[in-house]
Amino acid sequence: MKVTYYGHSCFLVNFAGTKLLFDPFITPNDLAKDIDVSAIEADYILLSHGHGDHIADAVELAKQTKAKVISNYEIIVWLGRQGIENGHPMNHGGAFGFDFGQVKYVNAVHSSALDDGTYLGNPGGFVISNDQHSFYYAGDTALTLDMQLIPRYTKLDFAVLPIGDNFTMGVDDAIIASDFIECNKVVGVHYDTFGYIKIDHEEAIDKFKQAGKELILVNIGDSTDL
Ligand code: NI
């Protein structure tokens, strides 16, 4: 699977020929100023929760790409009010078979409201799988024991976990999460974007290595094959 990183928690996975874009937050992100948003293509846009740093570019990119948007029920209803009708609502514990594979919307321990107080459901993560490939995007979350359920469903090839601390798990908890999900290949996201979540890259990579795991930090705009 080819994974392209657009900064913060925004990345694109080419999943068996289908382009899955997650949590678009590009135009407000100074670190991602070299990304040409108008060139991004997607078949599906998946939104983990309703914070601005995950949905800032969702409406524009949904219009531009004509992608179907997958998220929780409340976010899909909210997008409908912005003129995005091509949505697929889910809720926690539910799975659905799309043309590219199965998506399961799983628990995340976090919050999910707009700055004006608009309620956008409860935050989640996604487990994406077909009969050959499987990965987990945790969204914004604390370390939670619920992660131990995931290897009961599927054998993950890799996981995308937040590592910036303060608002989500930090590196040490992400290493424990990696044990819970039984997956040693981790792509780190949700770090460096704001002052609160700046991390030491070398130290983070080294901590994973000490634990017998691999932490992959993709440069913004770059791709990696996983
Ligand atoms: Ni958040």
Ligand code: MN
């Ligand atoms: Mn966030």
